[in-house]
Amino acid sequence: MDSEELVSVELGKTERCRHPGRDSNPRGCRQTQQHTADYQRRRRALDGWLIPEDVWEAVTEPLQRLPRPAKDFGPRKRQITSLLLWTVITSGDYRAAALFRNRTQIRPRDDRFASLTHRLMFEFLSGKGRERNKHVFDLLNAFAPYRAELEHAIDHGTFIAPARPRL
Structure with a gap:
């Protein structure tokens, strides 16, 4: 070579x-x-993290204007996208994320969130179901620049975690 x-x-x-x-x-x-990457540092930095609402709005607004946009850009999709990003950024098991644990292990349990998350994470990690959930993977791709900035900030010690959101 x-x-x-x-x-x-x-x-x-x-x-x-x-x-x-x-x-x-x-x-x-x-x-x-x-x-x-120091994945342990990333996990600590993103403990309890959720995509900030202003970032969510800025990234999803252009997607909502597409000819056939996804129907829902609400809180559940924001949380699932946050969980997908957490998994990519930390190389961690999504079940270890505080966001997942808080929604599925603390009463009242959100069984719909758990079921949807398990299915999407299986499809994400296995590469199956990309066509059926294209909008979710397109959404994840739309967050790529934000993800890169977040990784850089954490890795270089300039990330300041926002106040913990109510999950």
């Missing part, structure tokens, strides 16, 4: 680095800083 080197990036994915020239470092890739 002359000018291509494998570069490890966040979330355990691998990307090809195609920088011309091999004089910048011994391996031939100019990207010398490889970031390793």
Whole structure:
């Protein structure tokens, strides 16, 4: 691989680095800083976290204007999207998230939330059901820039957790 080197990036994915020239470092890739995420730090930072309402409105507003928008952008979808993001950002088991535990293990239990979450998380983690729940995965993709900012802030110690929302 002359000018291509494998570069490890966040979330355990691998990307090809195609920088011309091999004089910048011994391996031939100019990207010398490889970031390793501290998932425990991320879990602590996001304990009890929920997508802030202003961020939710800003990201979902353009999606609501699509020709065939999803019908519901209410609190339950915000909580499930928060749980999906929590899972991606922390590489954690969604059942360990405070948001999930508070909604499903403390009385009164929200069995509908638990059922929907289990189904969506199975489909998300297995890659099945993407077409049936396309709007949820589109929503998750719409939050990608916010997710990247959040990961960066946590990893660099600049994240300030908002006041805990009422779950």
